[in-house]
Amino acid sequence: MSEAAVPSPTSSISAQQLAGYGVAAVAAVLVLYPVFFLFQAALDVGDPQIRPPTAYGLDNFSGIFQYPQILLNTLTVSVAATVMALVFGFVMAWILTRTNVPGRHLFEQLMAVPYYLTPLLGALAWSLLGAPESGFINQIWRALGGSGHLIDINTAYGIAWVMALFEGSVAFVMIAAVMKSMDPSLEEASQIMGASRLRTMLRITLPLVVPGVLGAAIFVFAEMLGSFAAALVLGLPNRYYVITTAIYQLVQQYPPKIQVAAAMGVSLFAVMFFMLFLYRRIVMSGSYVTITGKAFRPRVADVGPLRYLLLGVCVLYLLAAVGLPLATLLYASLQKLAVAFPAAGNWTLDNFRVAVTMNAVRSALANSLLLGFGTATIGVVLMGLLAWLIYRSRLPASGLIEYVVMFPQAVPRLVFAFGLMWAWVVFPVPIYGTLWLLLLAYLTVFMPLGVRTIAGVMLQIDKSLEECAQMCGASWAFRVRTVTIPLLVPGLVAAWLLLFIASIRELGASILLMGPHSKVITPSIVESWFGTSTELTAAMALIQTLVVACAMVVLVAVTRRVGAHSVE
Amino acid sequence: MMPASPLPKPHIEVDRLELHYGSVPAVRGVSFNVLPGEQLTLLGPSGCGKTTTLRAIAGLEQPTAGEIRIDGVTVYSSQARINIRAEKRGLSMVFQSYAIWPHMTVFENVAYGLRVRRTAAAEVAEKVHQALDMVQMGSLASRRAAQLSGGQQQRVALARAFVFQPSVLLFDEPLSNLDAKLRADMRIELRELQHRLGITSVYVTHDLEEALAMSDRIVVMRDGLIEQTGTPDEIYRLPNSAFVADFVGSANLIRGRHRTDLDADGLVVLETSAGHIVHAMAYGRPVGTEPVVSVRTVHLRLSTEPPAATRNVWRVPIRQTVFQGDFTQVHVGWGDQHLVARCAAMEPLAVGRDVYISVEPRHVVVLGA
Numbered sequence: 001m002s003e004a005a006v007p008s009p010t011s012s013i014s015a016q017q018l019a020g021y022g023v024a025a026v027a028a029v030l031v032l033y034p035v036f037f038l039f040q041a042a043l044d045v046g047d048p049q050i051r052p053p054t055a056y057g058l059d060n061f062s063g064i065f066q067y068p069q070i071l072l073n074t075l076t077v078s079v080a081a082t083v084m085a086l087v088f089g090f091v092m093a094w095i096l097t098r099t100n101v102p103g104r105h106l107f108e109q110l111m112a113v114p115y116y117l118t119p120l121l122g123a124l125a126w127s128l129l130g131a132p133e134s135g136f137i138n139q140i141w142r143a144l145g146g147s148g149h150l151i152d153i154n155t156a157y158g159i160a161w162v163m164a165l166f167e168g169s170v171a172f173v174m175i176a177a178v179m180k181s182m183d184p185s186l187e188e189a190s191q192i193m194g195a196s197r198l199r200t201m202l203r204i205t206l207p208l209v210v211p212g213v214l215g216a217a218i219f220v221f222a223e224m225l226g227s228f229a230a231a232l233v234l235g236l237p238n239r240y241y242v243i244t245t246a247i248y249q250l251v252q253q254y255p256p257k258i259q260v261a262a263a264m265g266v267s268l269f270a271v272m273f274f275m276l277f278l279y280r281r282i283v284m285s286g287s288y289v290t291i292t293g294k295a296f297r298p299r300v301a302d303v304g305p306l307r308y309l310l311l312g313v314c315v316l317y318l319l320a321a322v323g324l325p326l327a328t329l330l331y332a333s334l335q336k337l338a339v340a341f342p343a344a345g346n347w348t349l350d351n352f353r354v355a356v357t358m359n360a361v362r363s364a365l366a367n368s369l370l371l372g373f374g375t376a377t378i379g380v381v382l383m384g385l386l387a388w389l390i391y392r393s394r395l396p397a398s399g400l401i402e403y404v405v406m407f408p409q410a411v412p413r414l415v416f417a418f419g420l421m422w423a424w425v426v427f428p429v430p431i432y433g434t435l436w437l438l439l440l441a442y443l444t445v446f447m448p449l450g451v452r453t454i455a456g457v458m459l460q461i462d463k464s465l466e467e468c469a470q471m472c473g474a475s476w477a478f479r480v481r482t483v484t485i486p487l488l489v490p491g492l493v494a495a496w497l498l499l500f501i502a503s504i505r506e507l508g509a510s511i512l513l514m515g516p517h518s519k520v521i522t523p524s525i526v527e528s529w530f531g532t533s534t535e536l537t538a539a540m541a542l543i544q545t546l547v548v549a550c551a552m553v554v555l556v557a558v559t560r561r562v563g564a565h566s567v568e
Numbered sequence: 569m570m571p572a573s574p575l576p577k578p579h580i581e582v583d584r585l586e587l588h589y590g591s592v593p594a595v596r597g598v599s600f601n602v603l604p605g606e607q608l609t610l611l612g613p614s615g616c617g618k619t620t621t622l623r624a625i626a627g628l629e630q631p632t633a634g635e636i637r638i639d640g641v642t643v644y645s646s647q648a649r650i651n652i653r654a655e656k657r658g659l660s661m662v663f664q665s666y667a668i669w670p671h672m673t674v675f676e677n678v679a680y681g682l683r684v685r686r687t688a689a690a691e692v693a694e695k696v697h698q699a700l701d702m703v704q705m706g707s708l709a710s711r712r713a714a715q716l717s718g719g720q721q722q723r724v725a726l727a728r729a730f731v732f733q734p735s736v737l738l739f740d741e742p743l744s745n746l747d748a749k750l751r752a753d754m755r756i757e758l759r760e761l762q763h764r765l766g767i768t769s770v771y772v773t774h775d776l777e778e779a780l781a782m783s784d785r786i787v788v789m790r791d792g793l794i795e796q797t798g799t800p801d802e803i804y805r806l807p808n809s810a811f812v813a814d815f816v817g818s819a820n821l822i823r824g825r826h827r828t829d830l831d832a833d834g835l836v837v838l839e840t841s842a843g844h845i846v847h848a849m850a851y852g853r854p855v856g857t858e859p860v861v862s863v864r865t866v867h868l869r870l871s872t873e874p875p876a877a878t879r880n881v882w883r884v885p886i887r888q889t890v891f892q893g894d895f896t897q898v899h900v901g902w903g904d905q906h907l908v909a910r911c912a913a914m915e916p917l918a919v920g921r922d923v924y925i926s927v928e929p930r931h932v933v934v935l936g937a
Contacts, residue, residue, distance in 0.1 A: 467628050468667035470654045472681035472732070482680070486671045 016476055020393055023385045024401045030444045031407050038269075038419030041262035048259055051426055060263035067246065074242040076156045077163070077231065078224040084164030085220050088317060089171025090213065096172075097179045099303045101310045107318075108176070114169040114321035116552055118505050120522065121541050122162045123233035124529060125325030126153050128332055128538070136328065139340035154238045162230045165321040167223060171216050178212030215282040222275035225268060226412030228508045233529065243268050244414050244508070251418060251512060258422070265415035273410040326545075333538035351539035361524065361540060367435060368504050368521040369547070375442040376499040380492050382443065383450030383499075388484075391455050392463075409448040413508035416445055421512055433515025441509045446502050450495050457491025490558055497555040501548050577640070579604040579768045580625065580736060585634035587620050594620040595631070596792035602736075602770060607762055609771045611779040612789035613815065618772045619740055621789070625770060626661055626738050627654030639735060660734035664741045666725040668713040674700070674724050675709040681732035699727040702761065719750050726758070730765055737762075737769040743778060755781050776816055780804065788812050806851055808936035813862035820863045820907050822846060822932075826855055835879075835929050842903020847879045848932035860935045867931035868909035870898060870917070871924045881926040886917050900925055 042061070046054030064071070095101050096108050114122075129136050130153030141150040152158060186208065190200040228244040235245055243264055250261035303310065332338040336348045355361050389395060390402045408416060420441050424432045431437045465487065469479040485492075504521065511523040521544050529537045578601035587595040595617040602608045610618035623629040625636055627643065630651060636644040638659070643652040660681070669677055678696045687695070700706045703723035708716070716724065722742065729737055742758075743751045759782050762769055773779055779786050780800040788795040788803060788811075796803060796812045807813035810821050824838030824846060831837050835847045836855050848861045875881055884900040884907070895910045898917065902925075909925065917923060 462665050462667065464663040464665050464667035465669055467654075468661065468663055468669075468728075469680065470628070471626060471659060471661040471738075472728070473655045473658070473684045474680070475655055478684065483669060487669070 016393065017395065019385070020389045020395050023382065023389060024395075024397070024404075026382070027386055027401065027447065028404050030440065031404050031447070034416060034419035034423045034444070035407070035411070036419075037423035038262055038265055038415065041258055041419075041422050042266040044259050044262075048255075048257075060259045061267065063260045064264055064267060070241050070243055070246045073156060073240060074225065077160050077242050078221060080157055080160035081163040081167065081224045081227075082217060082221045084160060085167040085171045085224075086175075086213070086217055088164060088168030089173075089175050089216065089220075091313065092168070092172045092317060093176040093179055095310045095314060097176050098301055099307060099310055100300050101303075101307045101314065103311070107314050110318055110322075111169050111172050113318070114166050116501065116548060117166065117322060117325065117545070118229065119163055119166045119227065120229035120233065120505075120507055120525070121329070121545060122166055122321070122325050123159075123230040124525075124537060124541055125328040126158070126162050127234055128328050128338060128534065129153070129324065130158060134339075136340035143341070154234050154240070156240065159230050159234045159240075159242075162234065163224060163227055165317075167220055167227075168317070168321065170223070171220050174216035174219065175209070175213055178209050178216075182208055211282055215279050218275050218279045218282065222272045222279070222410075225275075226272055226415075228412065228414050229526075232526065236530070244412055247414060247418065248511065251421075261418065262422070265412075265418055269411045269415055272412070276410050326542075329538040329542055332535055333542055335535055338534050338538070351533075351535045352543075354536055355539040355543055360519065361521075361528075364519040364521045364524040365543070367518060368544075371435060371438055371442060371520060372500040372503040374439050375446065375503040376496045378439070379443055379446060379450050379499045380454075380496045383447060383495065384454050384488070384492060386447070387451045387454040387458050390451070391458055392466075405451050406448050408445050411445075413445045413506070414512065417441055417509035417512040420444070420509070433518060435518045437513050438510060438518065438520065441513050442499075442503050442506060445506075445509055446499055449502060450499055453495040453498055454488070454491050457488060457494070461487050493558045494555060497551050497558065501551050501555075504544065504548055504551075576603050578602060579606070579639060580770065581635075581637040582621070582625065583635040583637070585621060585624060585631055585636065587617075587624055587629060587631045593792055595624070597634070598789070598792070598794055599634075600787050600794065600797060602768055604768055605766050606784045607759075607769045607771060607782060609773060609779045609783035609786045610789055611773060611776070611786050611816075612795075613774055616789040617792040618774075618789050622738055622740055622770060622772045626659055627652065627657050658734055659736045659738060660729040660732070661738040661740065662725050662729045662742045664744060666718075666721040666742075666745075668716070668721045668724055670712075670714045672713060673709070674705065674711050674713060674716070677713055677724055678728045678731050680728065681734075685732060687732075695731055696727075699731040700724075702764075703727045703757075718746055719754070722746060722754065726761070730761075730767065735768065737765075737767050739769060739771040739773075741773055742771075744773070744775070751775075751778075758782065780816075788815065790815075806933055807862055808853070810860060810862070810935060813864075813933075813935065818865045818908070818910070820865065820868070821860055821935075822863065822905075823858065823860050826857050826859055836934055840903060842905075844882060844903055846932060847929040848934050849930050850934045853934055853936050855934055861932050862935055863907075863927055863932050865897070865908050865910040866895075867927050868907060869926050870900075870909055870911055871926070874924055875926045877926055877928070879929055880932065881924060883922055884925050886919050886921050886923060888919060889917060 040053060043056045043058070044053035045057035045059045092111060096104050096111070101107075127135070130138070130151045132138060132149040132152045132154065135149070135151070135153065137151055138149040153162070182205075187200050187204050190204045191197075195203065226244060228248070231240075231242045231245045232248065235241060241249060247261045247264050247268075250257040250264070331342075333351050334347055334349070335342070336346050336350070339346070386401070386405055390398050390405065395401075411419075420437065421432070424437055424440075431440070461484075466479055466483055469483045474482065506520070507522040507526065510520050511526065514520055514523055521540070525537055525540050525544065528540060580602040582601070583599050585595055585598045586593070598617070598621055600608070610621060612618050620629060624631045624644070625638075631644055631646065633646040634644070635642060635646070638657060642648065642650050643657050644650060669680075672680075675696055678699055679692050682692045682695060697706060697709065700709055703726050705720065705723045705727065708720065713721070713724065722745075725742070739758075743754050746754060755778055762782075771779075771782060780803075783800055785797065785799055786803050787797045790811055796808050798806075803812065803816050807816060807819070813819040813821065822838075822840060824840040824844075827837045827839050827845070830845070834849070836850045836859065838846050838848065838859055838861065840846065846861065848859075869875070882902065884902050886898060887901050887906065888899040890897040890899075895912050898909045898911060899906050900909065900923070907925065
């Protein structure tokens with residue numbers, strides 16, 4: 001009566017394992033291949049014309065110190081921007097989670113908008129507003145009788161200001177999460193024991209949020225070190241370089257200084273890697289508040305008439321980060337020549353007509369859309385498998401795979417693209433200068449984004465839902481098809497849209513990797529800014545923003561449905 | 569001539585099962601059998617390894633050592649390197665979280681196992697409706713699973729588990745997420761259903777009442793090992809360790825010196841350090857020189873007049889009374905320790921007053937070593 005029992009533990013899950021290791025290998029090659037070449041170039045002290053390198057050494061790293069000004073600039077901009085972003089984030093988080101300011105919930109949702117608007121758009125708009133000579137604000141200042149200029153955006157603090165406006169929404173999300181996850185009974189207990197409001201604030205509230213805010217500070221600082229767009233648009237006219245723009249300059253100039261650029265990239269990467277490591281440590285250990293992940297209803301303080309002042313603060317921030325930049329670009333795009341005071345004959349729709357008819361712009365936009373669709377579609381499949389592999393498969397190496405996949409997060413996209421460029425130039429298949437290389441680059445640099453988005457939804461799906469299908473006798477493939485994927489669909493759609501948006505707005509990687517016949521939109525906007533006309537650039541930026549906004553609307557609709565869909 | 573009644577062949581055999589998570593042992597060598605049609609319960613506090621054992625039988629966890637056979641077929645063996653996948657073991661399971669698929673209707677949820685088995689559409693419809701009727705969910709077949717209450721989800725999970733006639737049903741604390749009243753109702757319903765289907769089942773719970781009410785046999789587990797196996801009655805009446813005595817109901821534990829010189833009438837006699845003489849029964853268990861006996865709190869009787877019995881009667885002062893509705897818990901001083909008695913419907917007794925406390929020797933059970 002007893003049947004011969006067949007398969008051994010290894011062969012019984014081999015299909016799964018095979019698929020798993022295959023995907024993991026693809027991810028590893030995508031990530032590690034360019035990183036290898038980045039390090040190779042950084043350590044290459046031989047003749048720069050000859051590859052592979054003839055001699056290795058650390059001279060390139062000491063070469064960095066020939067540019068002390070750049071290191072100082074980077075530090076100045078990053079510190080100033082981090083401080084400002086944290087102030088924005090903290091103040092907005094406090095106002096929107098802890099006070100009864102009118103329209104809190106609407107403002108909380110609007111706080112995500114600056115992030116999607118991108119620092120590039122902000123930099124273009126603020127350059128129009130605050131350039132010392134032609135800036136609208138300074139024009140108005142002089143018209144009112146002032147002399148010289150009121151503000152100068154082409155300085156370290158101007159760059160930091162623009163970066164902080166946009167990174168402020170990231171800081172807000174992180175700090176608000178900390179404030180929300182704090183159990184209000186902790187403060188209530190303090191008050192019951194007889195402590196005053198101030199004492200409660202100082203002895204209970206602050207110590208509890210400090211680890212979270214510190215974590216946000218480190219994360220934001222790492223992002224600032226690697227940020228590129230604002231420093232490029234606002235710093236280049238004055239030859240004010242930070243490390244990312246310096247790397248770009250060293251690679252683009254003739255003759256290029258590849259090796260020093262690589263050494264700078266590796267150093268920047270090392271610092272960011274350390275920062276993110278620190279961040280993880282803080283989030284994992286110190287902050288007892290964020291670790292539970294449980295959301296409480298925070299205690300809302302009645303601030304009386306002060307709330308209208310706080311409302312003003314919220315409006316002001318959103319105006320500076322969103323309203324004013326968009327209005328400025330829209331105004332400039334409708335002018336023949338952008339000046340602060342509109343004249344009757346100066347209005348035109350020509351810029352938009354040119355933007356959609358000019359071949360260079362049209363093909364760049366089409367390429368970007370094509371890449372957006374490609375990256376999002378391939379990315380969802382690849383990153384979905386990776387997320388499943390890391391968080392669900394219990395493969396022995398899943399921890400290691402997670403590290404490899406999350407690796408690009410610690411590398412600025414520009415530096416990563418530099419490694420890619422250097423790697424694929426010598427690759428036997430000629431994809432350098434084509435859209436294929438950009439596709440590879442996007443898939444690699446957005447891997448952490450996609451995997452995290454899908455994993456977020458995947459981890460919400462109770463494991464027993466899949467196990468139950470197994471107990472009903474369903475094979476792995478059948479389970480995945482009938483249970484896992486249908487439950488994941490909202491998450492996959494959200495990931496698709498996020499990848500699409502990210503691809504359309506990508507600058508750091510694209511600017512190095514696009515070839516003359518494979519232009520994409522964001523670097524084209526930068527090129528147009530420096531080469532063609534301000535007004536046309538404004539129109540192009542607005543068209544790009546419109547595409548992103550459409551995707552955003554769909555995204556919000558989808559995520560709303562996810563919320564309604566989840567059980568209990 | 570056939571032999572009169574041969575011992576039925578066990579349906580599930582678990583043999584020296586061990587399961588480690590990394591270096592942490594969850595199950596440390598567990599063996600038991602489940603007979604065909606039997607309902608066996610794994611009972612124990614959280615972290616005792618009961619759920620892990622169940623999941624190992626299901627095939628959802630891979631054990632570290634041991635053997636599992638179902639219907640005589642080895643589904644896991646560390647020595648023979650056999651590990652049949654969960655979906656090939658022909659079992660079914662009701663999950664603690666119910667695991668109702670939110671993207672399907674009630675009907676689709678229940679039909680899943682049949683569709684996996686490529687059952688014809690007409691037959692699927694018939695069987696699903698039958699199963700849903702059995703759990704009184706027939707009218708809700710077209711509902712989305714997300715619109716169901718906890719109790720309804722529970723019923724759907726149940727119908728889904730038995731509709732494809734699996735050989736064994738596994739239950740992982742299926743009632744723990746229901747409120748107390750519903751839990752009591754579902755307990756009776758589940759027991760009835762199990763009898764009607766005549767299906768072999770393994771049930772995991774930490775709830776004593778549930779285990780006593782629903783099981784043919786109970787396996788009490790602790791720290792990854794089996795503490796005692798027996799029928800509910802045996803486990804309750806004759807606990808073999810202090811842990812089981814206290815976990816299965818509430819009990820007074822009394823330690824004393826064995827007075828072999830006083831043993832008579834099949835009773836074991838011990839003397840406590842305070843000098844009390846206690847008559848107990850060994851039920852065939854070996855009695856050491858310092859035995860421990862267990863007395864259930866419900867078996868201690870309080871009276872204001874001296875009772876007729878002469879053995880195990882003591883005059884004691886009342887230290888504390890706690891009114892708990894259906895019974896009153898009375899703490900009395902007894903030498904250097906307290907005894908706890910649970911008395912039903914009793915007139916209030918003042919603290920400090922002396923009363924008689926007594927217990928029949930058959931309720932004083934010598935615990936195994």
